[in-house]
Amino acid sequence: MELDGLFAGLGNPGPEYAHTRHNFGFMLADMLLEDCRAKGRCDQLSGGKGRYEAFKCRLPGKNGGTWLVVKPLTFMNRSGEAVLPLLRYYRVPLENLLVAHDELDIPFGRLRIKIGGGSAGHKGIDSIAEVAGSKEFYRLRLGIGKPAGYDTVSFVLGRFGAEENEHMETILNAALKGFYTFAREGFTPAQRRINAFALPKKENSAGE
Numbered sequence: 450m451e452l453d454g455l456f457a458g459l460g461n462p463g464p465e466y467a468h469t470r471h472n473f474g475f476m477l478a479d480m481l482l483e484d485c486r487a488k489g490r491c492d493q494l495s496g497g498k499g500r501y502e503a504f505k506c507r508l509p510g511k512n513g514g515t516w517l518v519v520k521p522l523t524f525m526n527r528s529g530e531a532v533l534p535l536l537r538y539y540r541v542p543l544e545n546l547l548v549a550h551d552e553l554d555i556p557f558g559r560l561r562i563k564i565g566g567g568s569a570g571h572k573g574i575d576s577i578a579e580v581a582g583s584k585e586f587y588r589l590r591l592g593i594g595k596p597a598g599y600d601t602v603s604f605v606l607g608r609f610g611a612e613e614n615e616h617m618e619t620i621l622n623a624a625l626k627g628f629y630t631f632a633r634e635g636f637t638p639a640q641r642r643i644n645a646f647a648l649p650k651k652e653n654s655a656g657e
Contacts, residue, residue: 451515452505452514452515452516452517452539452541452545453514453515453516453545453632454514454516454517454541454545454546454547454632455516455517455519455532455535455536455539455541455545455546455547456478456481456516456517456518456519456547456549456628457474457478457519457520457521457528457531457532457546457547457548457549457577458474458475458476458477458478458479458481458518458519458520458548458549458550459471459474459475459521459525459528459548459549459550459551459573459574460472460473460474460475460476460478460520460521460525461524461525462520462522462524466606468608468609469605469606469607469608469609470551470593470604470605470606470607470608470609471525471551471605471606472551473549473550473551473591473593474548474549474550474551474573474591475520476617476621477549477589477591477621477624477625477628478518478519478520478549479520480621480622480625481506481518481625481628482504482506482518484509484625485504485506485507485508485509485518488509490506490507490508490509491504491505491506491507491518492504492505492506494517497522497531499522500521500522500523500530500531500534501519501520501521501522501523501531501532501535502519502520502522503517503518503519503520503535504517504518504519505517505518506518508629508632508633509629510629510633511633512633512634513629513632513633514632514633516632517535517539517541519531519532519535521573525572525573525576526572526573526575526576527576528572528573528574528576528577529576529577529578529579529580529581530576530580532546532548532577532580532581533577533580533581536581543581543583543585543586544564544585544586544587546577546586546587547586547587547588547589547628547631548573548574548577548586548587548588548589549588549589549591549624549628550571550573550574550588550589550590550591551571551590551591551592551593551605552569552571552590552591552592552593553569553570553571553593553594553595553601553604553605554569554595555590555591555592555593555594556592556594557592557593557594557613557616558592558616558620558647558648559592559646559647560589560590560591560592560620560623560624560627560643560644560646561589561590561592561643561644562587562588562589562590562627562631562636562639562640562643562644563587563588563590563640564585564586564587564588564636565584565585565586566584567584568584570601574588587631587636589624589627589628589631589643591620591624593605616648619648620646620648623643623646624643626642627639627642627643627646630642630643631643
């Protein structure tokens, strides 16, 4: 099977973790899969032994290519144990890996893409870098922010608030379009699109 790349959306399996901040990557993977299925271009692969869910997806539009879309089921801090075997089995170079994940150091409603560099303490990114022996893979960083006074673990494992959920579809759609730009046109056009995204500013009510 010839693939153009591997997209890994990070998160934790199980209903108790659904829609938590740490599962932002899962949420984007789900939207990507839904979009591909709607166009009849996505097939689930067998196997995995409970380590991952994997799908072969032909991306919509011209020059989208064929990508493996993966949701690791090994829990966040062992994500590399799911991703690396798939890279090896399907002979996907590490530089053709894009990992979508939540990012504390980016405000909610902003997105960033980069290759390599530090993980900012993200255990899923650390796991993939450790198992792969390299940090040189692409990362689509989904901002969740970090309010003062919160314990980090409690915050990332907490669910998005009502106001945040109002913007979730807009953010995920922007991230999805950014990924499609990356797949079709490469890093620089995707970086321009992704890094420029921001939620519209709230208009103050009269008298405020």
